[in-house]
Amino acid sequence: MTEYNVLAAGDTALVVDFGNTVDLNVSAKVLALAERLNDLKIDGVIETVPTIRSLSIYYEPLTVSATRLERQVADILEHLDEEPETGRTCDIPVCYDPELAPDLEHVASQCNIDPARVIEIHSSRTYHVYMLGFLPGLAYLGDLPPELSLPRRATPRPRIPAGSLGIGGKLTCIYPMATPCGWHIIGRSPTPLWDATLSRGALLRAGDKVKFEPVSLREYRRSRGIAATARADTSH
Amino acid sequence: MAAALRILDPGLLTTVQDLGRVGYQHLGVPTGGALDPVSLRAANLLVGNRPIEGALEIAYVGPTFVIEADSANLACAGADVSIEVLSDEVATTGVRLSSMQSFRAQRGQVVRIGPTSGSSVVYLAVEGGFEITPVLGSVSTYIRGHIGGWQGRALIAGDVLPLRRSSGSERDEFRVEGLDLSRPSRFRVVLGPQNTFFSEESIEAFLKGEYTVSPATDRMAILLDGPKLEHTAGHDIISDGIALGSVQVPGHGRPIVLMADRQTTGGYPKVATVISADLPALGRSRIGDKISFQEISIEEAQQLRRLFVQQIDSIPTRIVHGHRTGDDLTAGLLTNNLISGIVDAQLAPPVE
Numbered sequence: 001m002t003e004y005n006v007l008a009a010g011d012t013a014l015v016v017d018f019g020n021t022v023d024l025n026v027s028a029k030v031l032a033l034a035e036r037l038n039d040l041k042i043d044g045v046i047e048t049v050p051t052i053r054s055l056s057i058y059y060e061p062l063t064v065s066a067t068r069l070e071r072q073v074a075d076i077l078e079h080l081d082e083e084p085e086t087g088r089t090c091d092i093p094v095c096y097d098p099e100l101a102p103d104l105e106h107v108a109s110q111c112n113i114d115p116a117r118v119i120e121i122h123s124s125r126t127y128h129v130y131m132l133g134f135l136p137g138l139a140y141l142g143d144l145p146p147e148l149s150l151p152r153r154a155t156p157r158p159r160i161p162a163g164s165l166g167i168g169g170k171l172t173c174i175y176p177m178a179t180p181c182g183w184h185i186i187g188r189s190p191t192p193l194w195d196a197t198l199s200r201g202a203l204l205r206a207g208d209k210v211k212f213e214p215v216s217l218r219e220y221r222r223s224r225g226i227a228a229t230a231r232a233d234t235s236h
Numbered sequence: 237m238a239a240a241l242r243i244l245d246p247g248l249l250t251t252v253q254d255l256g257r258v259g260y261q262h263l264g265v266p267t268g269g270a271l272d273p274v275s276l277r278a279a280n281l282l283v284g285n286r287p288i289e290g291a292l293e294i295a296y297v298g299p300t301f302v303i304e305a306d307s308a309n310l311a312c313a314g315a316d317v318s319i320e321v322l323s324d325e326v327a328t329t330g331v332r333l334s335s336m337q338s339f340r341a342q343r344g345q346v347v348r349i350g351p352t353s354g355s356s357v358v359y360l361a362v363e364g365g366f367e368i369t370p371v372l373g374s375v376s377t378y379i380r381g382h383i384g385g386w387q388g389r390a391l392i393a394g395d396v397l398p399l400r401r402s403s404g405s406e407r408d409e410f411r412v413e414g415l416d417l418s419r420p421s422r423f424r425v426v427l428g429p430q431n432t433f434f435s436e437e438s439i440e441a442f443l444k445g446e447y448t449v450s451p452a453t454d455r456m457a458i459l460l461d462g463p464k465l466e467h468t469a470g471h472d473i474i475s476d477g478i479a480l481g482s483v484q485v486p487g488h489g490r491p492i493v494l495m496a497d498r499q500t501t502g503g504y505p506k507v508a509t510v511i512s513a514d515l516p517a518l519g520r521s522r523i524g525d526k527i528s529f530q531e532i533s534i535e536e537a538q539q540l541r542r543l544f545v546q547q548i549d550s551i552p553t554r555i556v557h558g559h560r561t562g563d564d565l566t567a568g569l570l571t572n573n574l575i576s577g578i579v580d581a582q583l584a585p586p587v588e
Contacts, residue, residue, distance in 0.1 A: 007428050007429035007430075008426055008428050008429065008509075008534050009428065009429045009477070009479040009482060009506070009509050010425075010426050010479050010480075010481055010482075010509030010510065010511060010512060010537070011426060011509075011511050011512050011534055011537035011538050011540075011541055012479070012512050012541070013477070013479040013509075015429045015476060015477060017429070017476070020473055020474050021474060022474055034262075046258060046259075047258060047259045047260075047261055047262065048262065049261045049262050049477045049500060049501070050262060051474075051475050051476045051477055051501050052474050052475055052476075053474045053475075053476060054476040054477065055477075056261075056476065056477025056479065058261075058479070061538045061541060062538070062541065062542060062545060066534070131475070131501065132262060132263050132264040132500075133264050133475060133477075133499065133500045133501030133502075134264060134475070134499045134500065134501055134502070135264055135380075135381060135499070136260075136263060136264045136265045136381045136383065137263060137264055138264050140475070177381065177382070194264075194381075196371045196372060196383050196384075197371075201260065201263050201265070201372060202263040202264065205263075206262065
């Protein structure tokens, strides 16, 4: 039996909340619930937003009642079987060169390992995309191995460049655009994670799997050049 | 030459907005859109547009622009503003008009929109709308993500905003009668989703206290100065969704109401959510406003939503045939209510 609470976020949104946790099993339930609910195309459901620990359901209460939605959610969760993995696997190149990784040394010393070992650990796993949020195309990936788990920086940076690879707690992510940031930056990817001119918009979707592929500074620069050209091609 | 508005002075923060993006929050894309969608609709209806057409959202200080079309029918709705139509770019004084009515301007004329009063925002609609390609189904400008609107940013001097129509249709002028665009001081909320993260005393202080809209307020969030809330279960949560009107409380204890350009998800507990019927009025609030919150039930909030939707549906019937306001005299008569408008649906401009 799945434990959850249905909370109201005002008069036009419900939150199906599974608890304050980063957990692959919880994420599987959130994503399966989102998929089933979206498939039903219920009149009055405007959009659903999966997060690490909950599913927000935005609805028009004059078309569909909260009670009906709660019943539907209960019904779906009761009949939820173990889902086969449906997400794609995506290889994303990352350059961990110190020039693009201002916090690599700091992270290594905090974790009592070599910078090379940080890179080895970070790039040797397959990560799960828990959710997209905060910025267009920003994917929250987990789980980061416990050896690399650190609290956020005491002082957030006012601005980090697009493509920056951050780690914080159990999660890692690539920032699709320049933004203020409190996470530790240990690399940068040349791959655009967001492009509103493309039909998909975001490169990743919740439920996808991601592997990071270390590349040299030279390869990073070459790919950046290619990515910039590709964007210019698609925008005209 | 293609028809356009050429911006001489952008004002404080002028952006293209419609009703925002629906269906992309799961990709991290905020809904965005007009802070006051009621006024956006009224501005569009005044010039015969679809109510959901993109228009200029003008915050606090209006822009000055040149008409680069044979003619254009325009209207402002929302805040009270002084609109001055000057004969050309060197003229220093022109014909003064007010918001809530349509007007016509000719090629080369300069339209100067003054500071807003009453509401923080006013919407400028042009008959036919702007020739701007929607991004993810909307022309709304999301500045932080550089998405939509005019080049993903607020307008700057020198921008040339293309218009769909090269000349305004021959039409009579219209004005809005009896539309409530007031700026209340009390906003109704439904508690939750994380009200259990706060002490009862804190919630009581939140509901009884008076807050001041902070100068740091923008399209993303209204920051409030006033009674602080005390967290009893920590102030960091694993990120969850953020609804429009969510009142989130970071570690410093001061509540923040999340508005149109809010991020889709966030990691602070949310004590309450402003009801949907009160959100356009909240979008009108100005820096320095004193506001307070009142708790109601979800059932009451949904009843109020029903009334709110009826109000939206009634806007076309409030667009009334007015006399042509091509000069100061007529504008003066209108503002002094010497010409009475008669609601006549048959005379209203065509709408969807």
